[in-house]
Amino acid sequence: MGGTRRGRETGTLGKLMALLDLVALADHPMRFTDILSFSNQPRGTLHRQLSHLVEEGLLEIDRDGRYLPGIRLLSLASRSWERNEFRAVAEPHLSLLHTQTGETVHLGVLRGAEVIYLDKVEGRQSVRMYSQIGNASPAYCTGVGKAALSMLDDIGLEARLAGLKFHAYTEHTHRDVADLLADIAAIRTRGYAFDREEHESGICCVAAPIHSDDGNMLAGVSVTGPAYRVTSEKLQEWAPLVRAAAASIMQDMHSRLGPKR
Known part of the structure; x- marks a missing residue:
């Protein structure tokens, strides 16, 4: 998974997609510190990127502060599968x-x-x-x-x-x-x-x-x-x-x- 992400970690969209991959494909929900250790992004930059993904419904935060795939991903996946x-x-x-x-x-x-x-x-x-x-x-x-x-x-x-x-x-x-x-x-x-x-x-x-x-x-x-x-x-x-x-x-x-x- 890491090798796939690193190949496209250039530009804003590429970095956001790599971040989305990291969280969505993780075996367990990840906390901010977990994501920080894998992302190679500065803390402030990572926080802004995660906030954008949460605002767009692509990620969600549970009551324990862990990041999860957002409901919008399910909608997009369902539409893609149907079409x-x-x-x-x-x-x-x-x-x-x-x-x-x-x-x-x-x-x-x-x-x-x-x-x-x-x-x-x-x-x-x-x-x-x-x-x-x-x-x-x-x-x-x-x-x-x-x-x-x-x-x-x-x-x-x-x-x-x-x-x-x-x-x-x-x-x-x-x-x-x-x-x-x-x-x-x-x-x-x-x-x-x-x-x-x-x-x-x-x-x-x-x-x-x-x-x-x-x-x-x-x-x-x-x-x-x-x-x-x-x-x-x-x-x-x-x-x-x-x-x-x-x-x-x-x-x-x-x-x-x-x-x-």
Whole structure:
């Protein structure tokens, strides 16, 4: 998260957005002193910036003086989600994939070195997992993220991974770029990616890449479930279904969102 913010901390808007990211993406509500320690801003400047964000409803302060995402963010997120054409195009294909497998289906788009979840269809037997619409996860340890990364050429992939710090979420998480690149090479060959408890212990998935005709949009679709139920054999069985869903989404994207003549 920090690396993403530092890249755009120039100008007033960039600094405000970095500050908004810091508070909104924190695991717990932050006090002023917490924010000050992470923000690299003078105390007076930071106080003014936070005040502006609170006045605009993008942040709120609770009774204990902690900063929280504001209700206006929920309104903006809801409106964005409703109007997202890519999500609307993908929705029927996600529903079909859910019907075919009975497990949780995700749609995510690559942003930098992270994947942002745009949609999620819960499995018939809901399992608690990190993924929620709007959440960001590292691309290097998620099926959707690795599938999307596999569509980059070598130069683009190197640029996307430059300076990336690998965090060991589980014992199965990739520890360095070499391991990740070997995995991506295999994904390119077979056309789909696996997440075998790399981001969350006990959670596995199979994912396929989605990309726009011009390559400006890289995304992925996946089927996810608990490792005790979703075996390696089951993931292999679902791989053609996930690839078919990705192909159908891309076909509809070309028809509905492609250049108008």
